[in-house]
Amino acid sequence: MSAAIYGLLGAALVGIGLFGLLVRRDALLRILAFNLLGGGVFLVFGAVARRGAGAGLAADPVPQAIILTGIVVAFAATTLAVALVLRLAAAKDRG
Amino acid sequence: MIADLLIVAAIVALALPVVLGRSAFTSVALFVAYGLLLAFAWVRLDAVDVALTEAAIGAGLSGVLLLGAARRLAGGPPVEDAPPGKAQVALIGVGCAGLAVALGAAILALPDPAPSLAGPVMANIAALEVGNPVTAVLMGFRGLDTLLEAAVLVLAVVALWALAPDAAWGGAPGWRQPRAADGPLALLARVLPPIGVVVAVHILWVGADAPGGKFQAAAILTAMWLLPWMAGIAAPPPISRAWLRILVAAGPVAFILAGFAGSALQGAFLAYPQGYAKAVIIAVEVVLTASIAVALALLVLGPPAEDRDA
Numbered sequence: 054m055s056a057a058i059y060g061l062l063g064a065a066l067v068g069i070g071l072f073g074l075l076v077r078r079d080a081l082l083r084i085l086a087f088n089l090l091g092g093g094v095f096l097v098f099g100a101v102a103r104r105g106a107g108a109g110l111a112a113d114p115v116p117q118a119i120i121l122t123g124i125v126v127a128f129a130a131t132t133l134a135v136a137l138v139l140r141l142a143a144a145k146d147r148g
Numbered sequence: 149m150i151a152d153l154l155i156v157a158a159i160v161a162l163a164l165p166v167v168l169g170r171s172a173f174t175s176v177a178l179f180v181a182y183g184l185l186l187a188f189a190w191v192r193l194d195a196v197d198v199a200l201t202e203a204a205i206g207a208g209l210s211g212v213l214l215l216g217a218a219r220r221l222a223g224g225p226p227v228e229d230a231p232p233g234k235a236q237v238a239l240i241g242v243g244c245a246g247l248a249v250a251l252g253a254a255i256l257a258l259p260d261p262a263p264s265l266a267g268p269v270m271a272n273i274a275a276l277e278v279g280n281p282v283t284a285v286l287m288g289f290r291g292l293d294t295l296l297e298a299a300v301l302v303l304a305v306v307a308l309w310a311l312a313p314d315a316a317w318g319g320a321p322g323w324r325q326p327r328a329a330d331g332p333l334a335l336l337a338r339v340l341p342p343i344g345v346v347v348a349v350h351i352l353w354v355g356a357d358a359p360g361g362k363f364q365a366a367a368i369l370t371a372m373w374l375l376p377w378m379a380g381i382a383a384p385p386p387i388s389r390a391w392l393r394i395l396v397a398a399g400p401v402a403f404i405l406a407g408f409a410g411s412a413l414q415g416a417f418l419a420y421p422q423g424y425a426k427a428v429i430i431a432v433e434v435v436l437t438a439s440i441a442v443a444l445a446l447l448v449l450g451p452p453a454e455d456r457d458a
Contacts, residue, residue: 105264111194
């Protein structure tokens with residue numbers, strides 16, 4: 054049951070994140086919105102993992118491991134996006 | 149059940165103002181709180197490994213990175229794109245709500261019983277001699293994914309450094325922080341690192357059999373490195389240093405070497421020799437932890453800045 058609740062939360066976060074990504078113009082807010090979207094996708098996957106409980110485990114470890122990898126990659130992408138935004142702002146300042 | 153609903157309501161209540169907020173600074177602060185609550189959600193989903201990573205990376209390191217960026221960007225030139233019209237915003241809202249509802253419906257319609265790889269993992273975990281199934285998947289059954297992910301971090305560092313202005317190339321990454329003479333930051337930057345390093349080593353070590361592992365340990369080590377930097381006590385090393393570059397690449401290289409050793413000894417890339425699986429896994433994880441910690445720190449610090457005194 055709790056898996057379904059968090060799965061629905063993930064779906065809501067995907068909607069909220071996509072909305073922010075499309076409507077907001079501030080680059081940093083877009084990066085935040087994109088992270089909300091990503092968090093929603095991870096939660097949906099986490100709900101799938103929770104439903105796959107079995108063999109004495111409370112959740113399927115394979116999706117969990119992939120989510121873990123995903124969080125680190127998403128963070129790396131975020132740092133790159135932030136660096137691009139800062140560099141762009143610095144270039145505008147000078148020009 | 150009630151706890152779950154409260155967590156869900158709180159996360160939505162934080163996520164909405166992140167997107168709708170007026171100032172980037174407020175949105176970032178809310179985003180950090182959202183990350184911490186998300187860690188609770190992961191615990192409730194029985195994903196403690198993910199919860200540790202989310203708290204350390206999603207809330208902690210992201211917070212440092214984004215708050216710093218929000219401060220740098222404050223007072224900058226306004227955005228030039230034309231704002232979307234009212235009708236356009238309404239249309240986007242309806243579209244996004246429709247997507248969320250469709251995704252929700254798909255989640256409620258998932259097949260029962262759910263397909264699961266928990267059985268195969270537990271049936272084969274004895275061969276890897278580790279007790280934490282998530283670690284077994286990360287280092288064993290899906291080792292190639294983890295290897296590629298470690299390589300992504302190296303690529304991200306390379307891409308980030310490529311953004312350095314010509315004049316700053318080879319200099320120390322990030323902006324110089326003002327020295328915090330006293331106050332909580334100055335105290336924590338001196339007191340926390342020794343404790344944090346011990347905690348990180350513990351989390352790395354227990355990761356073989358309990359929730360924890362290299363990503364979580366590396367994120368804590370990174371935080372312990374960033375604290376003295378934020379307090380202005382220690383400056384990061386210039387990116388031209390050879391040892392720094394070697395350290396960043398060492399993790400994936402060690403992983404690849406272990407993979408080829410598997411090819412030679414066992415006939416398959418990333419296959420671990422029987423009886424030595426845990427020893428090889430721990431050895432690779434130790435190198436990976438150091439490498440990931442340095443890469444994460446460099447990613448948070450950013451490229452070398454031209455105007456170091458600004």
